[in-house]
Amino acid sequence: MTMSTDNETFSNAQLDAITANENTSASDKPQLHQLNLEAISPRYRVINISLAFGIAFVLIMVASALRYQSFFALPEPLVAAFPYIVVGICVLGCLWTTYHFFADPLIKYALREQDLSLQSGLVFRSLSCQPILRVQHVELKRGPIARLAGLASLQVFSAGGATHTFEIPGIEVEVAERLRQFILDHKDVSAK
Structure with a gap:
């Protein structure tokens, strides 16, 4: 379904986490069950x-x-x-x-223009989706072992929540920083 307001078309195309800050446009919106999920670091x-x-x-x-x-x-x-x-x-x-x-290999995530999704679980599988518009803030967490390995955890906090909505663990620091910056840059304008 396409929503339009003021001659602008709503889109929610999947983005690559590494090139998330580049301007991308896509005509097709992938459905949530069709996401190309990216694996965390081995x-x-x-x-x-x-x-x-x-x-x-x-x-x-x-x-x-x-x-x-x-x-x-x-x-x-x-x-x-x-x-x-x-x-x-x-x-x-x-x-x-x-x-x-x-x-751990089943933990995967996907970034789209309007939301961030996380799939996890071995026995009880879950797929969480956080609209970027509802993100209050994003934190990078790095313990001493994660710092040695060059990894970080990205915690996404939803508006109105005291704890993080979900956490993407074990992603490369550069990717985590780009994801965080993309969310911060787009959280106020993502509904346009």
Whole structure:
């Protein structure tokens, strides 16, 4: 459906995140279910899998240090539970790693002239769409590990909301900055 006001035609064509600031015009509007979604960086999955493995390893080391320390005697039930604790940590670490191995490549996003969409979820799939006109502000979040990897998370805050509407994690810093700038440049004029 095409809306026109004052001889201007409403359009919502999909844009490339890298060339989002260039003037683009498209005659066809892709429907939401026909979006060409862009994948996040594969380094995001590597970071999450490494963190899962690293945390499980540290927990096993702490449990082992407590079990085999010589400063005080542990209660016998705690000593007997040590192998189960280690197995439990290993199972949880493997589940966490497996989840990120399969779920992280499914996080995808798309930028159109009028909105930003995010698809995510392994078991429960979701597709969120944020109209640019309703964006109050946009933030780039970069933790120390993300900074080392050259990644950022783009948080989009909807007007009237205290928390972010959605977050696109694990995107290249340059792409995140361009997305943020495009949204800020177009949030007040996108309904024309």
